[in-house]
Amino acid sequence: MTIFDEKQIKELKQEQERWEKTTLPKWLEQCKECKSEFRNHSGILIKRLYTPEDVKDLDYMRDLGFPGEYPFTRGVHATMYRGRLWTMRMFAGFGTAADTNKRFKYLLKEGESGLSTAFDYPTIMGYDSDHPMAKGEVGVCGVAISSLQDMEVLFDGIPLDKVTTSMTINGPAPILLAMYVAVGDKQGVPRTKIGGTTQNDNLKEFFAQKLCIFPPKPSVKLTTDVIEYCARHLPKWNPVSISGYHIREAGATALQELAFTIYDGIAYVESTLERGLKVDEFAHRLSFFFASHNDFFEEIAKFRAARRLWARIMKERFKAKNPRSMWMRMHVQTSGCTLTAQQPLNNIVRTTIQALAAVLGGTQSLHTNSFDEALCLPTEESVRVALRTQQIIAYESGVANTVDPLGGSYYVEELTNEMEQKAMEYIQKIDDMGGAIAAIEKGFFQKEIADSAYKYQREVDEKKRIIVGCNEYTIEEEKCPIELLRVDPKVEREQVARLQKLKRERDNRKVKETLEKLHYAAEKDENLMPTIIEAVKAYATLGEITDVLRKVYGEYKELIII
Amino acid sequence: MQSKKKIRVLIAKPGLDSHDRGAKVVARALRDAGMEVIYTGLRQTPEQIVETALQEDVDVIGLSILSGAHKALFPRIMELLSQKGLTDVMVFAGGIIPEEDIAELKKIGIKEIFGPGTPTETIIKYVLENVPKRA
Numbered sequence: 001m002t003i004f005d006e007k008q009i010k011e012l013k014q015e016q017e018r019w020e021k022t023t024l025p026k027w028l029e030q031c032k033e034c035k036s037e038f039r040n041h042s043g044i045l046i047k048r049l050y051t052p053e054d055v056k057d058l059d060y061m062r063d064l065g066f067p068g069e070y071p072f073t074r075g076v077h078a079t080m081y082r083g084r085l086w087t088m089r090m091f092a093g094f095g096t097a098a099d100t101n102k103r104f105k106y107l108l109k110e111g112e113s114g115l116s117t118a119f120d121y122p123t124i125m126g127y128d129s130d131h132p133m134a135k136g137e138v139g140v141c142g143v144a145i146s147s148l149q150d151m152e153v154l155f156d157g158i159p160l161d162k163v164t165t166s167m168t169i170n171g172p173a174p175i176l177l178a179m180y181v182a183v184g185d186k187q188g189v190p191r192t193k194i195g196g197t198t199q200n201d202n203l204k205e206f207f208a209q210k211l212c213i214f215p216p217k218p219s220v221k222l223t224t225d226v227i228e229y230c231a232r233h234l235p236k237w238n239p240v241s242i243s244g245y246h247i248r249e250a251g252a253t254a255l256q257e258l259a260f261t262i263y264d265g266i267a268y269v270e271s272t273l274e275r276g277l278k279v280d281e282f283a284h285r286l287s288f289f290f291a292s293h294n295d296f297f298e299e300i301a302k303f304r305a306a307r308r309l310w311a312r313i314m315k316e317r318f319k320a321k322n323p324r325s326m327w328m329r330m331h332v333q334t335s336g337c338t339l340t341a342q343q344p345l346n347n348i349v350r351t352t353i354q355a356l357a358a359v360l361g362g363t364q365s366l367h368t369n370s371f372d373e374a375l376c377l378p379t380e381e382s383v384r385v386a387l388r389t390q391q392i393i394a395y396e397s398g399v400a401n402t403v404d405p406l407g408g409s410y411y412v413e414e415l416t417n418e419m420e421q422k423a424m425e426y427i428q429k430i431d432d433m434g435g436a437i438a439a440i441e442k443g444f445f446q447k448e449i450a451d452s453a454y455k456y457q458r459e460v461d462e463k464k465r466i467i468v469g470c471n472e473y474t475i476e477e478e479k480c481p482i483e484l485l486r487v488d489p490k491v492e493r494e495q496v497a498r499l500q501k502l503k504r505e506r507d508n509r510k511v512k513e514t515l516e517k518l519h520y521a522a523e524k525d526e527n528l529m530p531t532i533i534e535a536v537k538a539y540a541t542l543g544e545i546t547d548v549l550r551k552v553y554g555e556y557k558e559l560i561i562i
Numbered sequence: 563m564q565s566k567k568k569i570r571v572l573i574a575k576p577g578l579d580s581h582d583r584g585a586k587v588v589a590r591a592l593r594d595a596g597m598e599v600i601y602t603g604l605r606q607t608p609e610q611i612v613e614t615a616l617q618e619d620v621d622v623i624g625l626s627i628l629s630g631a632h633k634a635l636f637p638r639i640m641e642l643l644s645q646k647g648l649t650d651v652m653v654f655a656g657g658i659i660p661e662e663d664i665a666e667l668k669k670i671g672i673k674e675i676f677g678p679g680t681p682t683e684t685i686i687k688y689v690l691e692n693v694p695k696r697a
Binding site: 121122124125127133134135136137140141209210211249250251337340341342374375376450453454457458460461467470471484486487489558560562 | 577578579580581582583586587589590591593599601603604605607629630631633634635658660677678679681682683
């Protein structure tokens with residue numbers, strides 16, 4: 001169902017040519033455009049003006065449809081935010097489990113609607129807090145979780161049937177999910193009621209976030225174990241959050257973020273199908289995670305294109321039947337790498353624009369960064385302002401009153417089409433290379449991202465991109481006006497002492513037994529979730545469990561590409 | 563007089579943090595400015611970094627860290643450099659390092675600290691002007 005007919009477009013084109021010959025030159029003479037060409041971050045050339053001619057082939061039912069219906073360009077829910085606002089889910093974690101538990105409760109009290117856990121580097125890398133590599137890093141960039149005991153403290157007084165929790169964890173995702181399940185069991189919450197998300201996107205680690213423990217193949221195996229286990233036992237859990245955010249933060253353009261993320265999604269669908277599951281048994285629980293950067297319309301177009309592209313891939317490539325399998329549900333985080341250490345209060349404005357793009361793009365869940373994040377982890381005050389930013393957009397701005405308010409904008413629709421089309425070209429290219437793992441092994445993603453990061457920095461250095469307060473409108477002798485959050489070094493000492501006490505006092509024979517069982521299951525290539533749940537319940541630590549897997553799978557050696 | 567030999571720089575990522583965007587951009591910028599750049603890759607211990615510096619006979623080391631572990635890791639690196647007799651290697655650092663830590667880090671011998679938003683030109687210029695003279 002095309003919207004414009006050929007005759008009308010032809011007339012319009014003539015009118016535009018007239019305008020370009022008569023009205024426009026006079027204006028250009030008086031007021032020269034400030035750049036010879038305008039491009040967005042993805043390198044797409046932006047035209048001076050968009051008209052129906054740019055979207056003359058747009059077929060409303062094929063390309064847009066109605067919200068809640070295929071291809072979901074206008075949103076996965078029919079009423080979108082009129083029915084329910086997006087989940088306000090602030091990423092939080094520092095110090096000990098008790099410190100973070102306090103921050104969780106603070107954020108819930110201030111009105112956030114879901115939890116999101118940031119783990120420290122040792123936890124993310126599968127080391128206990130007392131490992132030599134953990135020195136100086138315990139509880140610094142996230143919360144330290146070495147055993148079920150820490151997890152029990154983290155969710156103390158938080159009923160797991162009432163909140164959903166997102167956990168930013170990848171290599172050790174099966175272990176942290178096992179701990180969460182164990183806390184739920186202890187609280188008496190049925191496993192069918194536990195809801196949340198494990199990031200569990202190991203592929204992007206190899207070229208974006210780079211917190212890899214195991215080589216690519218066993219890493220994908222572990223991701224798939226969680227997908228399979230959740231499909232069978234945790235129906236409300238999103239087993240993987242296929243993450244473009246880190247791809248973007250590592251320096252990719254919006255277009256690369258879109259294409260590479262979707263490709264990772266394709267790889268997980270394939271790996272799960274190989275297990276013998278049917279696409280409609282698990283695809284409805286795959287979720288996505290994107291960044292929202294500074295270029296407002298580019299971001300909106302990216303989110304809309306992502307939904308449409310995923311729906312088409314699920315339907316056409318994987319033959320999904322259930323519309324829910326075609327839904328792309330997404331969490332969005334405003335872009336950390338756009339925040340400046342200079343004039344940090346400006347970051348509130350950047351975050352507002354980025355959050356607005358995410359909402360206009362139709363996200364299901366949102367994290368807004370705090371203004372001090374180029375300097376330290378957020379304080380209570382800065383995180384409150386970030387949460388209030390979402391609340392102001394939700395309750396005061398009116399943008400949540402109608403579904404997909406920018407649908408039909410010539411510019412947004414044209415950009416959405418272009419993002420989809422160019423992402424498809426990348427997808428074709430990666431298919432031709434032999435898929436995601438082959439592309440990683442060739443260094444394809446790594447090189448693409450490094451090139452974009454360097455290009456971006458050059459543009460900033462040469463002032464082709466203005467960063468307010470950083471390369472333009474700077475203040476000499478700037479004094480840092482804000483209070484910084486510092487994690488006390490005593491956190492590490494206390495955490496190590498607690499952990500060592502646990503290791504002395506638990507039933508060590510039982511721990512050894514469960515770890516041996518796990519070793520056996522890993523060698524037999526079984527789904528490891530059930531044995532990991534047993535091991536964490538015996539208080540085997542994160543490091544001990546990861547070490548068993550390190551022995552079986554080996555460790556990843558980074559492919560260095562500058 | 564600067565010798566005609568190219569300046570050799572080691573860009574290193576100590577600790578567990580995986581944010582290598584800045585380190586890689588700086589490595590590439592220094593290379594484009596005509597220096598020989600060795601990049602360690604992620605998650606290097608202080609021992610590994612100093613060993614690489616020795617093996618590669620570098621003039622300059624650039625340390626990049628965003629995890630907040632600089633106070634635990636930088637002093638160890640400086641200590642090992644001095645134990646190995648690499649006292650004439652110029653060390654600079656970058657990443658997320660709070661202003662109040664800077665004086666302390668300079669006291670242990672780190673020559674300069676570049677925060678977020680530093681143009682690569684500034685770093686290139688600094689290295690060219692401060693690289694130790696080769697015998």
